[in-house]
Amino acid sequence: METRFARALIVLGGLVATLAATAPAHAQTRAQAQTQAEYVCRTPEAGVWINDMAEVRQIRRIEIESFCEGEGENVRAAVRMRAFTRCSPRDCKWGWQPAYRTAGGRLIARFPGFFGAREIQVIFMGRRIEALVTIDPHDPTEPDSYHAAILARE
Incomplete structure (x- = not known):
């Protein structure tokens, strides 16, 4: 009886040792995969960008976020953008x-609105971005308007 019990303890001890040895390796590969996915999903434009020289109704601030979508091998980078124009008494979101x-490397976001749509093209320039803004009114009698702004990372 004692020998059976002793053998069972030895087998159980070996199993626990094996699991303990492989658990950190499994956790490490999971952590490495997560880090690699986050690297793939990171875009250089991500962050908060400010235009201190903005006039009324011009781009004052752009917020860009990047994150991962999907799981496993289907992970891809997704990006979203929020813009603010200079208004009074506070900026308009x-x-x-x-x-x-x-294909040329620019980020583009289209913002629908009641009177028209706005499109922003972002060109990354290291510590700054250039935002090219097109305002497309729904009224066909009104012409499109454009402005550009240089924004610095906050």
């Missing part, structure tokens, strides 16, 4: 919209 990268 345009809300969050998905942003897409063009």
